[in-house]
Amino acid sequence: GDSVTQMEGPVTLSEEAFLTINCTYTATGYPSLFWYVQYPGEGLQLLLKATKADDKGSNKGFEATYRKETTSFHLEKGSVQVSDSAVYFCALMSTNAGKSTFGDGTTLTVKP
């Protein structure tokens, strides 16, 4: 079945540091890939997505590129802020079933 493997956390960075959170997936067919962010006590917010190979999703300074050859969708940001502290989930959605499979989540803490 489908699966998503995320870089284990927690990740602690200083403000303005470079962020990478690795994500790899296993799926049949050509899934869509997503990054979601969850702030404490809240639901999931879509951060960015990519629907086909070589697509780059971007939002609020975050980027991720759909790499079919390496089955990866790594999240990057050039300069993190304290307000980026949250839990980040990588996910895929199979086009057939339309349901999502999530990674375990990576907790990011950014210190001033």
Place this chain on the structure above:
Amino acid sequence: GAVVSQHPSRVICKSGTSVKIECRSLDFQATTMFWYRQFPKQSLMLMATSNEGSKATYEQGVEKDKFLINHASLTLSTLTVTSAHPEDSSFYICSARSATARGVEQYFGPGTRLTVT
């Protein structure tokens, strides 16, 4: 973007009682909705897929008689936790699938925090 709401956002109930959680798609019709459960500091676990007008499809290990799902309309799905116990305390998140010309999208509700005392 599309909006999915959940009600209530928080609920505290006594052991042995039942609790109903509503999930609504506010500005689109959703033939399919999903119910997830999230334990503290863990990922989302899919509980069931809810299809409008038909029975829900439950994931392996999820008790269908305990977690009753009803999807009576294209904008509303409900999850009822029957005879709740403290181990049912969790964060429940629903999502709704929207199929448009741009493709299939999934939108998440804000979640419901259930505490069973």
